[in-house]
Amino acid sequence: MSAAGLYNYWIVILLMMAGFYVVISSGNLVKKIVGLNLFQASVFILYISMGKVAGGSAPILREGVTQFSNPLPHVLILTAIVVGVATTALGLALVVRIREAYGTAEEDEIHQQDESL
Amino acid sequence: MRDNPVLRVVTKITLPLIFLFALYVQFHGDFGPGGGFQAGVIFAAGFILYGLVFGTEALRAAVPAAVLRLGIALGLMLYAGVGVVTLGLGGEYLAYGTLAHTAAHGQHLGIFLVELGVGVTVAAVMVAVFLAFAGRADP
Amino acid sequence: MLIEAINIVLLGMLAVTALAAIRLHDLFAVVMLFGIYSLLAAVVFVVLDAVDVAFTEAAVGVGISTVLMLATIGLAGRHEKRPAHRPLLPLLVVVVTGAALVYGTLDMPHFGDPNAPVHQHVVPRYLQRSADEIGIPNVVTNILASYRGYDTLGELTVIFTAGVGVLALLGLRRRRRERPGPGQSPP
Numbered sequence: 247m248s249a250a251g252l253y254n255y256w257i258v259i260l261l262m263m264a265g266f267y268v269v270i271s272s273g274n275l276v277k278k279i280v281g282l283n284l285f286q287a288s289v290f291i292l293y294i295s296m297g298k299v300a301g302g303s304a305p306i307l308r309e310g311v312t313q314f315s316n317p318l319p320h321v322l323i324l325t326a327i328v329v330g331v332a333t334t335a336l337g338l339a340l341v342v343r344i345r346e347a348y349g350t351a352e353e354d355e356i357h358q359q360d361e362s363l
Numbered sequence: 364m365r366d367n368p369v370l371r372v373v374t375k376i377t378l379p380l381i382f383l384f385a386l387y388v389q390f391h392g393d394f395g396p397g398g399g400f401q402a403g404v405i406f407a408a409g410f411i412l413y414g415l416v417f418g419t420e421a422l423r424a425a426v427p428a429a430v431l432r433l434g435i436a437l438g439l440m441l442y443a444g445v446g447v448v449t450l451g452l453g454g455e456y457l458a459y460g461t462l463a464h465t466a467a468h469g470q471h472l473g474i475f476l477v478e479l480g481v482g483v484t485v486a487a488v489m490v491a492v493f494l495a496f497a498g499r500a501d502p
Numbered sequence: 503m504l505i506e507a508i509n510i511v512l513l514g515m516l517a518v519t520a521l522a523a524i525r526l527h528d529l530f531a532v533v534m535l536f537g538i539y540s541l542l543a544a545v546v547f548v549v550l551d552a553v554d555v556a557f558t559e560a561a562v563g564v565g566i567s568t569v570l571m572l573a574t575i576g577l578a579g580r581h582e583k584r585p586a587h588r589p590l591l592p593l594l595v596v597v598v599t600g601a602a603l604v605y606g607t608l609d610m611p612h613f614g615d616p617n618a619p620v621h622q623h624v625v626p627r628y629l630q631r632s633a634d635e636i637g638i639p640n641v642v643t644n645i646l647a648s649y650r651g652y653d654t655l656g657e658l659t660v661i662f663t664a665g666v667g668v669l670a671l672l673g674l675r676r677r678r679r680e681r682p683g684p685g686q687s688p689p
Contacts, residue, residue, distance in 0.1 A: 251612030251613050251614075251615075252607055252608070252610065252612065252613070253510070253613075254509065254513065254613045255607045255610060255613070256604055256607065257513040257514075257516075257517060258513070259600055259603045259604055259607070260517055260520075260600070261513075261516055261517060261520050262600075262603070263596045263597075263599065263600040263603075264517070264520035264521060264523075264524060265520065266596055266599065267524060267592055267593065267596045268523065268524055270592045270595065270596070271585075271589040271592035271593075272582065272585075273582070273583060273585060274529065274582040274583065275578075276529055276571065276574055276575055276578055277529060277532060277582055279571070280523070280529075280532055280533060280536050280571060281523075283536060283540075283563075283567060284520055284523065284536065284539060287539060287540060287543045287559070287563065288516075288520075288543075290543065290547075290555070290559070291516075291543055291546055291547075294546075294547055294550050294552045294555060295550055295613060296610075296618070296620060297550075297552070297620065298550045298551060298613065298614055299614060299615075299616045299621065300614030300615070300616065301614075301616075302551060302616075303551055304396075304551045304552075304553045305551070305629070305640075305641040305642055306394075306395060306396075306553075306639050306640050306641065306642075307629075307632075307633055307639045307640075307641060308639060313616075314629055314641070315550070315551040315552070316620060316621050316625050317625065317628065317629070317641045317642045317645055318620070318624070318625050318628070318645065319552075319620070320552045320554055320555050320642050321642055321645045321646050321650060321653075323552070323555050324400065324554060324555055324558055324642070324646060325646075325653060325654070325657045327555070327558050327559055327562055327563070328400055328485075328558070328562065328657055328660075328661060329657060329660050329661075330562075331562045331563075331566055331567055332660050332661050332663070332664030332665075333664065334567055334570065334571075335492045335566075335570055335664050335668050336664050336667045336668060336671075338496070338570050338571065338573075338574040339492075339495070339496070339667070339668045339671040339672050340671065341574055341578055342496070342499060342574055342577050342578060342671075342672065343671055343672070345577060345578040345579070350579075351578040351579055352582075352583050355583075388557075392640060392643050393638045393639065393640055393643055394638075394639050394640060395553075395640065396553040396554045396556075396557045396640070396642075397554070397557065397640075397643075398554070398640075398642075398643050398646065398647075400558055400562075401554075401557045401558050401561050404558075404561040404562055404565060404566060405561055407566070408561070408565050408566075411565075411569060423676075428674040428675075431674070432669075432674075435662060435665050435666070436662075438658070438662075439658055439659065439662045442654075442655055442658055443655065446655070457651045457652065457655070459648060466635070467634075467635070467636060467637045470635070470636040470637070470638070470648055471636075471637065471638065473647075473648070474636070474638065474643065474644075474647040474648055477647050477651065477654070478643070478647060480658070481654070481658055484658055484661060484662060484665075485658075485661060487665070488661050488662065488664065488665035489566055491665055491668070491669060491674065492566075492570065492664075492665060492668045493569065493570070493573070494674055495668050495669060495671075495672035495673060495674055496570060496573035496574065496577070496672065497573060498672075498673075498674065498675070498676055499577055499672055500576065500577060
């Protein structure tokens with residue numbers, strides 16, 4: 247339970263909380279999506295750092311290497327990265343349509359326009 | 364950006380290299396880092412660079428919308444189709460061992476086809492999404 | 503020892519980039535900082551032996567995501583409105599969540615521990631048997647395309663669906679300003 251062994255995880259939690267803060271506190275829709283991507287990228291770093299084996303190398307079988315880092319988190323995070331960009335593209339397309347419909351990309355102005363109908 | 368001669372010339376020189384690198388990553392994914400997703404994204408990045416420097420009209424002329432729609436569907440059909448073929452050949456869905464005379468050869472062939480399908484769909488989707496965003500601006 | 507030092511420096515740079523992205527209100531700068539963040543994350547992945555993941559993060563995060571965000575701020579506006587009141591409640595939520603997560607990590611195995619539970623069960627089987635069963639050197643491609651092929655089919659379907667969704671929302675046709683003809687009302 248030493249700090250040196252867990253320092254990585256704590257920094258990554260700081261990064262995750264930074265992204266999370268951007269998502270819940272910013273009023274601009276595009277900045278929310280950027281914050282969501284920051285959050286996602288730091289979750290990826292958390293998973294990959296859990297798969298690292300001290301003294302291991304990249305999981306490609308070759309001569310003279312016996313100790314490998316865990317390839318399973320790599321596969322999961324590959325899928326997660328691509329799914330993340332898919333949802334980002336869809337979210338940004340929605341923001342573009344919202345901007346065209348309401349004239350603004352700020353959350354409170356959109357609420358105002360909806361409530362005044 | 365079309366008027367900038369440096370950008371024009373450098374783009375024309377580097378575009379074949381980008382596409383070649385994308386094909387290299389696609390087929391060398393068995394021996395080093397790489398594979399379908401990375402190759403598809405790099406391939407799309409080449410087209411996006413062309414669209415950024417020469418304009419979206421030039422990109423639409425180079426890659427018509429029908430080709431993009433075909434590409435989006437074709438890769439997924441290839442992947443799912445490999446599974447159906449293995450079903451027909453007597454194995455389970457996506458059991459590549461039935462595709463060739465030995466199991467290891469079947470795995471090689473199956474992984475090759477599957478990664479090709481992934482690369483085609485990813486490239487087509489990325490270019491189509493870029494064109495959808497870029498074409499939305501007022502002319 | 504050098505690897506730990508590189509790791510610490512990179513994670514520090516990531517933290518600075520993320521905190522700067524929170525504070526800025528010019529969205530162009532925020533998107534560029536996001537691109538830098540993705541590139542630093544890709545370097546961290548290389549240091550952590552995840553070369554496939556680094557490749558994908560560099561291509562997708564720095565390339566596609568940044569380009570799409572720039573296109574969106576070109577269409578939706580470049581400046582964020584400054585908030586009217588100080589966001590104390592989000593800060594409280596974030597601090598509480600972060601504290602809960604840090605408390606959760608106290609039970610985790612140390613960074614780099616080869617006896618961690620995640621390295622047991624199925625992964626040694628993949629590493630040892632994939633040379634005979636499949637014969638491809640890149641174990642990540644093996645697992646992605648063969649051992650966990652269904653998940654990759656699902657992932658491809660997600661990309662396909664996102665592509666279809668964006669085309670349904672925005673369309674591929676050129677957006678012309680429609681001029682009303684004689685006797686028609688404006689759109």
